[in-house]
Amino acid sequence: MIATALAVVSRLISGAAVQWHSDPNANVQRIYFGNHSSHLDFIVIWSALPARLRRFARPVAGRDYWEKGAVRRYLASQVFHAVLIERGNTGSDNARATARASLQRMAEEMGDRNSLIVFPEGTRSSNGQVGTFKSGLYHLSRLRPDAELIPVHLENLNRILPKGEILPVPMLSRVVFGPRLHTSVDEDRHEFLAKARAALIQLRAIS
């Protein structure tokens, strides 16, 4: 009930035109990866999915944000079934261990029927451009090679709810689900990430 209402509100505010270049109803586990520019991003991708698939599409989100306050905690755990992960400084050995543990958990939480919604840039871009991808997506795809990688390009959400604003301006937006990204086992991390990012950016040109 709450999930349906949220999906409707999200579609209204974002005025999202949804385009699919892969089968929206396919009964496969997927890793949807999108460009990140607004707090609305994940909910817009989620609400653009067919209703039947929404409850199996789990966003990966920062624990620090989603555990603040009872409402967010409720939404994250009961409505979106989010996979909450630690965010921290990268680089240190400690952080690397945490990241590894988080990736391991994401792969496990997918189980045998869930999909994930992830934002490989790791943080919201403030200028609407797609930033460089962190390596999480690469490692996740190696842990779950069975999952389809689907790039999702979000357009205009940074104008509807920019970084630092709490009230949305309801402009029109666009969500483009791209074709499945094909990767091979002998690609290294950099090749993989560059290819994934290019596949995402390419969707911008499709009208």
Place this chain on the structure above:
Amino acid sequence: MTRLEDTALLALVAGVLTLLVLASITGWILSRRITSGAGRATVENINVRIRAWWVMALLFVVAVATGTVGSILLFSLISLLALREFVTIAPTRPGDHRALFWCFFVVTPLQYYLIWIEWYGLFSILIPVYVSIFLAIRTSLAGDTERFLERTATNQWGLMICVYFVSYVPALLMLRIPAYEKGNAKLMFFLVLVVQLSDVLQYVWGKSIGKRRIAPSISPNKTWEGLVGGIVCATAVGTAIWWATPFAPGEAALMALVLTIMGFAGGLIMSAIKRDRGVKDYGALIEGHGGVLDRIDSLCFAAPVFFHLTRFFHTH
């Protein structure tokens, strides 16, 4: 007298429904006759448009039948949808965010609320005077001077076209015209019917005999033949339904003529904005027509002129 007992209004509604039935039948016949080539796509597009016309006409009739509330709700919704399309293609920057929030959630409801409480004085100056000053202040406070003039002017124009001008349609219900008490819904009907019919007829004449383009750099579909044919026919229809208005027949003809010309100008202006911003349509909400703004472009520029002409000649 409630609106359902207003026989003139019922006659207008019946007329529109008849027109739609005829259009649907014509569309059906065309689709059976023309089965190949480029004509096929045109016919399909025409039939999609006719179906959309049914929905729009029914929404309008329901709004008129439910009185002032329905009319204000319908047109405030149209304003919000149009403004959303306009702002989407406007060159906004993060510094406009708060000002735009005000436009959607405060200014638009307030403008229509003023019609509801019939405060004509503030209704007519709210957006051109107070909001234009307020928006400039709010945007300047955001501190971003990059293309400041272009952004504030564009946002102000968006409000004028999508909210201020459109709100003049239900504002017709505020006019107190002697010997025409409670008849104002028909005035609204006259305006919308003549303007939209003129659009359709310009399209029909243009498609059938159009040759000489009026402004090829703005809109390749607008031809002199279409324009003259559409204006003459829509003006004739407007004259023929003079009995539903407070106007004498000759006056109804002049009003209809002004409306069709303003409508044409509106279409041209809104097309010029689309070319400038590099888009083909404002949106995709109305199948076959494009966005809300693509459908109401002519109405935007005809409504305020119609209101003030009527007010000047028929009130006090």
